[in-house]
Amino acid sequence: xxxxxxxxxxxxxxxxxxxxxxxxxxxxxxxxxxxxxxxxxxxxxxxxxxxxxxxxxxxxxxxxxxxxxxxxxxxxxxxxxxxxxxxxxxxxxxxxxxxxxxxxxxxxxxxxxxxxxxxxxxxxxxxxxxxxxxxxxxxxxxxxxxxxxxxxxxxxxxxxxxxxxxxxxxxxxxxxxxxxxxxxxxxxxxxxxxxxxxxxxxxxxxxxxxxxxxxxxxxxxxxxxxxxxxxxxxxxxxxxxxxxxxxxxxxxxxxxxxxxxxxxxxxxxxxxxxxxxxxxxxxxxxxxxxxxxxxxxxxxxxxxxxxxxxxx
Amino acid sequence: xxxxxxxxxxxxxxxxxxxxxxxxxxxxxxxxxxxxxxxxxxxxxxxxxxxxxxxxxxxxxxxxxxxxxxxxxxxxxxxxxxxxxxxxxxxxxxxxxxxxxxxxxxxxxxxxxxxxxxxxxxxxxxxxxxxxxxxxxxxxxxxxxxxxxxxxxxxxxxxxxxxxxxxxxxxxxxx
Numbered sequence: 039x040x041x042x043x044x045x046x047x048x049x050x051x052x053x054x055x056x057x058x059x060x061x062x063x064x065x066x067x068x069x070x071x072x073x074x075x076x077x078x079x080x081x082x083x084x085x086x087x088x089x090x091x092x093x094x095x096x097x098x099x100x101x102x103x104x105x106x107x108x109x110x111x112x113x114x115x116x117x118x119x120x121x122x123x124x125x126x127x128x129x130x131x132x133x134x135x136x137x138x139x140x141x142x143x144x145x146x147x148x149x150x151x152x153x154x155x156x157x158x159x160x161x162x163x164x165x166x167x168x169x170x171x172x173x174x175x176x177x178x179x180x181x182x183x184x185x186x187x188x189x190x191x192x193x194x195x196x197x198x199x200x201x202x203x204x205x206x207x208x209x210x211x212x213x214x215x216x217x218x219x220x221x222x223x224x225x226x227x228x229x230x231x232x233x234x235x236x237x238x239x240x241x242x243x244x245x246x247x248x249x250x251x252x253x254x255x256x257x258x259x260x261x262x263x264x265x266x267x268x269x270x271x272x273x274x275x276x277x278x279x280x281x282x283x284x285x286x287x288x289x290x291x292x293x294x295x296x297x298x299x300x301x302x303x304x305x306x307x308x309x310x311x312x313x314x315x316x317x318x319x320x321x322x323x324x325x326x327x328x329x330x331x332x333x334x335x336x337x338x339x340x341x342x343x344x345x346x347x348x349x350x
Numbered sequence: 351x352x353x354x355x356x357x358x359x360x361x362x363x364x365x366x367x368x369x370x371x372x373x374x375x376x377x378x379x380x381x382x383x384x385x386x387x388x389x390x391x392x393x394x395x396x397x398x399x400x401x402x403x404x405x406x407x408x409x410x411x412x413x414x415x416x417x418x419x420x421x422x423x424x425x426x427x428x429x430x431x432x433x434x435x436x437x438x439x440x441x442x443x444x445x446x447x448x449x450x451x452x453x454x455x456x457x458x459x460x461x462x463x464x465x466x467x468x469x470x471x472x473x474x475x476x477x478x479x480x481x482x483x484x485x486x487x488x489x490x491x492x493x494x495x496x497x498x499x500x501x502x503x504x505x506x507x508x509x510x511x512x513x514x515x516x517x518x519x520x521x522x523x524x525x
Contacts, residue, residue: 044502046494049497049498050494053500054482055377057482084504088504088505088508090366091454091457093476095458096476295362296358296362307365
């Protein structure tokens with residue numbers, strides 16, 4: 039590394055600023071230098087940029103490892119997906135897919151904030167209906183308004199005899215129990231929900247899905263309503279992964295793409311997540327993986343989200 | 351609807367640049383995440399005033415600057431260090447125009463040029479999150495020397511990334 043000429047007087051105040059230990063003396067010394075010299079201002083901007091870039095790099099690298107970072111990531115994902123497919127089709131054994139996240143600096147959310155989780159629009163209010171209606175196989179003309187139903191887009195699942203759903207089927211309100219494999223539904227106008235077995239979901243209407251247990255990935259290009267642990271929330275233009283335990287202990291929601299706005303104006307950005315406990319307590323956290331890795335993990339079937347208390 | 355999708359995508363992509371910009375203006379890294387959150391909300395509320403024919407980032411930065419100035423107004427005087435004139439003078443880094451994923455890819459490549467010791471120092475700083483006094487003890491040098499090393503490493507990485515991107519642009523131009 040070249041011995042580039044640097045203003046040695048800038049070094050300590052800058053470092054103190056970056057690690058949060060700058061006192062008034064350091065801060066004033068930094069300000070003084072910044073106001074005097076354009077090259078110092080450029081160094082200052084460079085140091086801040088690289089500081090955040092390195093923070094981001096190492097937070098990802100920590101999870102995957104330095105060497106062959108990208109290839110290892112891709113390879114790991116392929117192995118993971120291949121392994122999951124084999125397990126899904128040839129065995130009913132389940133590998134525990136744990137997603138590690140770190141406790142967030144963002145204070146825990148209040149219940150009312152969570153209820154107001156929204157993007158552009160608040161949830162429309164749907165009536166809570168029963169789930170007794172029978173599966174209706176779609177034939178042209180068989181359903182008065184087929185556009186309002188939930189359509190199965192893709193499936194690699196094995197369901198109980200007599201309850202098998204196939205691509206192109208359109209269903210109304212229904213409980214779906216998916217022991218293995220995957221099933222994708224179109225919900226609303228452009229949203230896609232992928233359920234990874236073992237999972238149980240309840241389809242309330244063409245835009246509302248209750249996730250009872252298992253891993254579900256939601257790509258909401260328009261508004262999609264979710265019911266998690268008895269709470270209703272609406273997401274819009276945002277992709278989220280949800281892991282519900284099924285035993286009522288906790289439910290996790292992580293934003294993988296887009297921004298979800300909270301009622302008080304705060305945002306959940308990509309990698310931000312929230313845990314809802316059975317008692318209704320809410321805890322915010324941040325995923326260590328980036329959006330792409332989260333997307334892959336959810337589609338591979340995350341069964342557990344573990345919050346690491348310390349970053350170190 | 352299509353506009354919303356594009357807008358959210360631009361806002362999401364701009365998060366890193368906005369964070370860097372806010373931190374530089376605020377000259378205080380403690381409140382950066384809070385200001386960024388407020389900026390996101392403000393940008394969202396002002397979405398209708400955005401002209402899609404113009405670049406998104408300069409528009410978003412103007413709104414971020416307003417949030418920083420609002421934050422400064424609420425702050426105790428003893429935490430304020432940069433005056434408004436100094437804020438005006440802060441220059442934009444050329445890298446702010448470059449796609450963030452490309453920057454990160456170039457950073458990965460540049461990190462390979464560091465010595466093992468330099469990389470170890472970065473890991474102690476950014477993975478173990480050690481502060482300067484702890485780093486000085488670990489590497490058996492003075493605090494000033496450690497701070498200087500970190501400063502130089504970051505500067506070197508920035509230069510290396512900038513050169514790498516210039517070279518890529520030249521290659522693109524030749525093809």
